[in-house]
Amino acid sequence: MAFSAFSWPFRRRGSGSGGGGGASKPVAAAAEECEELGVTPQLLDFLRTLSPDAFKAAALQLQGGYAEATAGDLTSWQERHAVLVLSKAKELAKIRYDLCPRHMKDKQFWRIYFLLAKSYISPYELRAIQKEKIRRMETGNGKSKEVITVEVEMQESKGSRGSQPSEFDLESQS
Numbered sequence: 001m002a003f004s005a006f007s008w009p010f011r012r013r014g015s016g017s018g019g020g021g022g023a024s025k026p027v028a029a030a031a032e033e034c035e036e037l038g039v040t041p042q043l044l045d046f047l048r049t050l051s052p053d054a055f056k057a058a059a060l061q062l063q064g065g066y067a068e069a070t071a072g073d074l075t076s077w078q079e080r081h082a083v084l085v086l087s088k089a090k091e092l093a094k095i096r097y098d099l100c101p102r103h104m105k106d107k108q109f110w111r112i113y114f115l116l117a118k119s120y121i122s123p124y125e126l127r128a129i130q131k132e133k134i135r136r137m138e139t140g141n142g143k144s145k146e147v148i149t150v151e152v153e154m155q156e157s158k159g160s161r162g163s164q165p166s167e168f169d170l171e172s173q174s
Contacts (some may be wrong), residue, residue: 037129059112
């Protein structure tokens with residue numbers, strides 16, 4: 001099947017050592033990840049109502065050029081969401097198995113999925129985008145002072161090396 005759209009981290013998660021020290025930490029982390037990625041009980045209920053026909057109908061409606069305009073790679077957040085939602089919603093995994101690649105490409109399936117589930121997941125995706133922007137701004141602010149200092153020093157060193165003092169500069173110094 002077309003599983004090459006994104007990496008599958010299931011082996012990393014499932015291949016831990018047999019001994020465990022407290023199951024509450026993994027459960028809490030999994031619940032936090034579900035919340036962060038928008039895989040909520042409401043979304044899972046909605047996904048139970050979907051059928052392959054809903055995806056086929058949406059694909060027909062999008063054939064007017066809109067699908068090509070929005071067809072791009074999934075974002076990192078969307079990839080993580082897709083992996084998690086496939087593990088939580090077996091109904092969606094079955095629909096994907098039935099449709100891809102016989103009726104549509106994997107990339108088209110995920111575009112339609114994100115359009116159909118937009119009202120359920122968009123607040124979580126926006127929150128992830130905002131967190132990423134804040135993280136970048138914090139990282140940028142930490143570097144900006146150093147960059148400005150280096151740029152000023154470079155300009156000063158260029159000015160002292162590359163230019164000979166003019167007659168006006170010599171007269172003003174005396």
